[in-house]
Each structure stands twice: as C-alpha cells, then as structure tokens.
Amino acid sequence: MTSTKNxxxxxxxxxxxxxxxxxxxxxxxxxxxxxxxxxxxxxxLDAFEINYLNTKLYLQTSPEYAMKRLLAxxxxxxxxxxxxxxxxxxxxxxxxxxxxxxxYRPGFSEQDLVAELNQLLKFLIKTPDLKIKTYKTCFEEKFxxxxxxxxxxxxxxxxxxxxxxxxxxxxxLNLNKDDYLNLLFTHHxxxxxxxxxxxxxxxxxxxQAALAKHKLVDGDWVAGxxxxxxxGLELANAYDEQTDSEKLKQQFEQDLKIRKLLNLKQVPIxxxxxxxxxxxxxxxxxxxxxxxxxxxxxxxxxxxxxxxxPV
Amino acid sequence: MSVVSTNEFKGGxxxxxxxxxxxxxxxEFVKPGKxxxxxxxxxxxxxxxxxxxxxxxxxxxxxxxxxxxxxxQYLFHDGQFFNFMQPESFEQYQVSEEAVGEAKKWLKEQAxxxxxxxxxxxxxxxxxxxxxLKIVETDPGVRGDTSGGGGKPAKLETGAVVxxxxxxxxxxxxxxxxxxxEYLSRVKEEK
Numbered sequence: 001m002t003s004t005k006n007x008x009x010x011x012x013x014x015x016x017x018x019x020x021x022x023x024x025x026x027x028x029x030x031x032x033x034x035x036x037x038x039x040x041x042x043x044x045l046d047a048f049e050i051n052y053l054n055t056k057l058y059l060q061t062s063p064e065y066a067m068k069r070l071l072a073x074x075x076x077x078x079x080x081x082x083x084x085x086x087x088x089x090x091x092x093x094x095x096x097x098x099x100x101x102x103x104y105r106p107g108f109s110e111q112d113l114v115a116e117l118n119q120l121l122k123f124l125i126k127t128p129d130l131k132i133k134t135y136k137t138c139f140e141e142k143f144x145x146x147x148x149x150x151x152x153x154x155x156x157x158x159x160x161x162x163x164x165x166x167x168x169x170x171x172x173l174n175l176n177k178d179d180y181l182n183l184l185f186t187h188h189x190x191x192x193x194x195x196x197x198x199x200x201x202x203x204x205x206x207x208q209a210a211l212a213k214h215k216l217v218d219g220d221w222v223a224g225x226x227x228x229x230x231x232g233l234e235l236a237n238a239y240d241e242q243t244d245s246e247k248l249k250q251q252f253e254q255d256l257k258i259r260k261l262l263n264l265k266q267v268p269i270x271x272x273x274x275x276x277x278x279x280x281x282x283x284x285x286x287x288x289x290x291x292x293x294x295x296x297x298x299x300x301x302x303x304x305x306x307x308x309x310p311v
Numbered sequence: 312m313s314v315v316s317t318n319e320f321k322g323g324x325x326x327x328x329x330x331x332x333x334x335x336x337x338x339e340f341v342k343p344g345k346x347x348x349x350x351x352x353x354x355x356x357x358x359x360x361x362x363x364x365x366x367x368x369x370x371x372x373x374x375x376x377x378x379x380x381x382x383x384q385y386l387f388h389d390g391q392f393f394n395f396m397q398p399e400s401f402e403q404y405q406v407s408e409e410a411v412g413e414a415k416k417w418l419k420e421q422a423x424x425x426x427x428x429x430x431x432x433x434x435x436x437x438x439x440x441x442x443x444l445k446i447v448e449t450d451p452g453v454r455g456d457t458s459g460g461g462g463k464p465a466k467l468e469t470g471a472v473v474x475x476x477x478x479x480x481x482x483x484x485x486x487x488x489x490x491x492x493e494y495l496s497r498v499k500e501e502k
C-alpha cells in the first residue's frame with residue numbers, strides 16, 4: 001500500500017529520469033495535440049470523440065500521426081510523454097486514460113532501437129539485459145507449429161482437439177487467423193514472457209503490423225515490429241516505420257473496409273499524414289506504457305493502485 | 312430475462328450459459344496489441360459447483376441468470392425434503408437432498424443458512440460459517456497421549472465428523488468452522 005506522497009515522489013523521480021535519459025542523447029521533447037482531427041484507422045482501437053467549436057476532434061490513442069508529421073518536417077529524433085485515451089474497459093492493466101512514452105529514431109534499425117530500449121530500462125529500473133525471441137519461436141516452443149505458415153482450418157482443428165481456448169460460441173463470432181493466434185498468445189504464451197527480465201518478441205506476422213516495413217526471415221515474410229514484455233505484461237510496441245505513402249494509403253483503406261464489415265464507425269483518413277509520408281525519414285518508433293512500467297517498478301500488481309483518482 | 316454485456320462482467324454477476332446458471336468469479340480484459348479484444352472469465356457452475364474458464368469476444372452479450380440468495384432458518388426434515396423458512400416473511404422452502412448437498416451435515420434446528428434460488432427454485436444451500444454442535448460420539452482421550460498429534464475424531468449431532476483435542480469429551484458442545492470442517496473451541500453454555 002503506497003501512500004499518496006510516496007506515489008508522487010516515485011512518479012516524479014521517474015519522469016525526471018526519463019527526461020535525463022533523452023537529454024543525454026539529444027532527443028528533443030515535444031508536445032503535440034491530444035485532441036486531433038483524425039483518429040487512427042485501426043478497427044480495433046476506439047477513440048473518444050469530442051466536439052470542439054464546430055469540428056469533431058478525437059482524443060489521441062497515441063501521438064503517432066502528429067509526431068510523424070514533425071519528423072517529416074525535419075524534427076530529428078523526438079520523444080513525448082503524454083496521455084493517450086482508448087475507449088476500452090478499465091481493469092488490472094487497462095485504463096481508458098493512460099500515460100504513453102513515445103519516441104522516434106530516424107536512421108535507427110530495429111536492433112539499434114532494441115539496444116537503446118535496453119539502456120533505458122537499465123537506467124530506470126536496473127533490469128538485466130533484454131532477451132530476444134521471435135514470434136515464431138514462441139509458438140513453436142509452446143504449440144509446435146509455425147504461426148506464419150499454419151492455416152485457419154488447422155488452427156481451428158488444433159483447438160478442437162486440445163481445447164486450448166474455451167471460446168463462447170456466439171452468432172457473430174467470425175474469428176480469423178490472427179484472432180486465433182492472438183488468443184493463443186494471450187492465453188498461453190504472454191504470461192510466461194519476461195518473468196526473469198525484460199524480453200523482446202519480434203518478427204510479428206505481416207497481418208499484425210499495419211504500419212511496419214516487411215522483411216523475409218527464414219522463408220517467412222514478417223513485419224519489422226517488436227514488443228517488450230516484462231513479468232508477463234506487454235509494455236511497449238515498436239515499428240520499423242512504413243515510409244511509402246502508397247502502402248500507407250492502402251492500409252488505411254483496408255482498415256476502413258474492415259470497419260464497415262464489422263459495423264464499426266467510419267473515420268476520416270489523415271490526409272496531411274499521407275501527403276508527407278514520402279518525406280518521412282526511414283527509422284524506428286516505439287510506444288511504451290509508462291504507467292505500466294511505473295506500476296511494475298513500484299511493485300504494484302494493479303494499474304488502478306498507481307492512479308491518483310481512478311474512475 | 313435481462314441481458315448482460317461483457318462490459319458489465321465482474322465478480323458476483325450471474326449469467327446463463329448452456330441453460331445453466333453461472334457466477335462470474337474473475338473477469339480479465341484481454342487486448343492484444345493490434346486485434347479484437349476478449350474477456351477471459353473464470354465462472355462457477357451453480358448447479359455442480361465446478362469452476363471453468365470461458366473466453367468471450369468483447370461486446371458479446373449473454374443472458375443474465377435469475378439467481379438470488381435468501382437467508383433462511385432450517386426447520387426440519389420431513390422424510391423427503393429439508394424444510395427452511397425465511398424469518399421475516401415466514402415463507403417456507405422445501406429443498407431436495409441434492410440441492411442441500413454438503414450442507415446436510417451441519418443442519419441443526421434454527422441454523423441460519425443461505426439459500427440460493429434460481430428462477431425462484433432452490434438451487435443450493437450454504438450452512439452458517441460457524442455453528443455450535445454437540446458431540447454425540449467420541450473416544451475418551453487418554454491423558455498424556457500425545458502420539459496422536461492431531462487429536463481424535465468426534466461425531467456431531469448433525470452427522471459431521473471433526474477432529475477435536477484429546478481433552479474434549481462426549482456430550483460437550485463445540486464451535487466449528489463449517490468451511491474448513493474444523494474444531495474452533497469449546498462452548499460453555501447450551502445454545
């Protein structure tokens with residue numbers, strides 16, 4: 001049970017250390033609008049809408065689009081500590097309003113960013129060196145199949161035979177391959193990750209990494225996407241950023257199609273972002289859940305305990 | 312029948328699945344980085360008491376189960392049913408041996424129990440957490456005999472058997488914890 005004063009001190013110290021880390025590396029802090037004219041098109045992210053004068057604005061689910069526009073204008077490496085909002089339930093590890101640390105490194109490869117993330121974690125919470133495991137290895141170790149190659153039918157059969165998932169059958173279930181992989185990952189793999197120290201899972205399926213560059217690894221096309229896990233909790237999501245505006249446009253349009261199919265809200269596409277995407281420098285970006293990290297660092301096991309005034 | 316959405320899932324909520332009543336014990340919101348959200352719940356079947364796991368697509372709805380708890384007093388067994396009465400309303404319930412279940416061995420006249428009703432029909436009975444009962448059968452404990460370590464078995468007036476310290480004698484009244492089936496203490500006065 002942490003007192004309010006202790007919480008304030010611990011968190012203030014955290015913020016100061018994060019700033020010190022980035023200052024030492026000449027990465028500049030930015031603040032971009034929390035209320036932004038465009039939400040992300042991702043069909044599985046729900047943004048809160050607000051009415052501002054006569055316009056509809058969206059509370060950001062992450063500062064990604066705004067920061068990329070700055071990168072395209074030659075900002076160089078930048079970071080932001082800001083609130084993000086998602087219209088989802090609250091729970092042990094979720095809150096509709098949460099704190100994000102997001103930074104972008106033009107010119108960095110995934111390996112470079114992993115190394116920098118490692119330094120940040122050691123600096124903030126003195127963890128051992130990051131370990132790395134591929135998405136494919138996670139499934140091969142646990143279930144003995146290659147997630148990039150297995151078909152939806154085989155996944156369904158596998159679950160029927162072994163009862164890995166007890167899915168409630170409802171009329172509009174319609175689970176696709178990624179839904180099954182996500183369920184298997186969250187139910188049977190996730191909690192085991194990073195128990196001894198922070199762990200990176202990389203080389204996600206292309207279908208699960210909308211805005212990442214693709215690469216061929218061991219005969220499988222995979223995405224330049226990695227996630228950070230610690231004590232079984234997902235802490236960060238990073239990309240080797242897509243800089244081809246045509247590919248980005250296709251992704252946006254596909255998202256809108258899925259939204260339509262699932263009877264979800266249609267949302268406007270960020271035209272300004274599309275227009276400058278070809279000027280985006282190659283590089284990597286990462287979004288880290290700062291309150292989840294603080295929660296673990298303070299030895300709390302429920303996000304609601306970290307917040308000052310949980311709703 | 313009310314409809315419950317996954318957004319309302321939390322401990323204590325009663326839902327109907329496969330036509331059986333379940334109580335939600337734990338609800339975990341599962342949101343993969345890019346993908347559909349799910350609710351992973353631990354639920355207890357209120358008929359057979361088994362706990363299972365089920366995963367729901369977030370936003371799904373299920374039927375709520377009409378399950379309610381009433382505090383009742385045990386009256387008597389009429390040869391077929393266990394009879395209980397709600398003290399304020401004097402409403403009586405006849406409960407089958409199956410529904411009474413394990414609680415059967417703790418039922419003493421006037422014992423205050425919790426009766427769970429499903430669609431107004433008795434589903435199961437929970438005895439009081441603590442109850443004072445008379446020992447009807449136990450061996451006299453031999454003084455100085457510490458070899459037993461765990462005391463000796465004693466049969467109580469309601470049929471339950473608990474382990475008691477060696478110095479406890481037949482005919483004595485003891486207080487027991489019904490959940491752990493454990494002796495707690497002697498009771499001086501007849502209750």
